[in-house]
Amino acid sequence: MMSFFTENSADILLKTWEHFYISFSALLLGVIIAVPLGILLSKTKTVAKIVLTVTSVLQTVPSLALLAIMIPFLGVGKVPAIFALCIYSLLPILNNTFIGMQSVNQNIKAAGTAMGMTPLQSMRMVELPLAMPIIMSGIRLCAVYVISWATLASYIGAGGLGDFIFNGLNLYKTELIVGGALIVTALALLVDFLLSRFERFMIPKGLRMQGGRTS
Template sequence: MDQMLEFLANNGNELLMKTWEHFYISLIAVLLGVIVAIPLGVALTRVPKLAGFIIGTVGVVQTFPSLAILAFFIPILGVGKVPAIAALFFYSMLPMLRNTYIGVKDVNKSLLEAGRGMGMSGLQRIRDVELPLAVPVIMAGVRVSTVYLIGWATLASFIGAGGLGDYIFNGLNLYRPDLIIAGAIPVTLMAMLTDLLLGRLERGATPKGIRDSQEAF
């Protein structure tokens, strides 16, 4: 305990800086995943023959070891935060893409027919019917991706991207439990708080009727 307090007294500012680095590396990767995966998931519901192939391909990428993905981007993007974000972006894709596809695909077809009968265009049906009804499933994918990426972002330390992984791996190399704890605890807290906030966001974005029916169970 005394060792941890001494560490915080001597390295408090650096800990905050590395926590911020870790957070924004994860956040940018998740945002890129949202920008790409959600529109792609919606598009795949229009071409179901391609959906299985594309989701399967993304699933195969997901099975690659994290360090292998990071190493793959080094010759292309060098070292630092950019290749780390690129690798984490690839890892964020599968849960969001799969959940978006499933959530939109499972929307009640009678509701889509009603929207068509009201004169809604295809984009209007996506915006006003399909996406709102699929929000709980889509957000579940975003939450899973985000929590995973916050954990995986510790590996970014291997290619000079910084973050809390620096403390964890330095602690392992130097046999310093205080460094390992200084990296691991903020990562865990960050993942828990982010999941909690995304859960609140999911609840706020879910249409009231769906939310009430979920709470009834």
């Protein structure tokens, strides 16, 4: 096993960077699309049911099939991989954002309105901070999923750590399979830890203290 890391040290750095780049780009696009959309949908429940159903259907499409569908439109490489993974990232983030915004206590929102807050101020200063723990849990879960799914991007020439795994399968080299899988797992754990630190930064101190007392 150690021979894998010593013989492929340069490739490991390159493939890990490619894997992180693909995963982070897809996750970032997913957050940019899903969080604002989830906030809007929390105000219109009828439309929310339709949109969440559509994203749920997209989630059921097999990963390899979705990657293959991207090829006629976007070719091969990182771009179609990022786009496909972005589609997969939408449902967990969108669903958690919607649930988080819906879970905000109506009395707290009414208190903000009574203090003279506009709807935009109430959303930015009251609703979004209160919903942030649920939103961030969706983003963290999605990050782990996207990093694992990104291994399949190797099939369409996007690179990443999936190259080690699929080369190992083709060449019957167990060390490539296990080594690639270990690095993917380590990367997922590291990203989840970093997002947990970011979550603590995003959640207001009062909510963190309240969570600590109730746990």
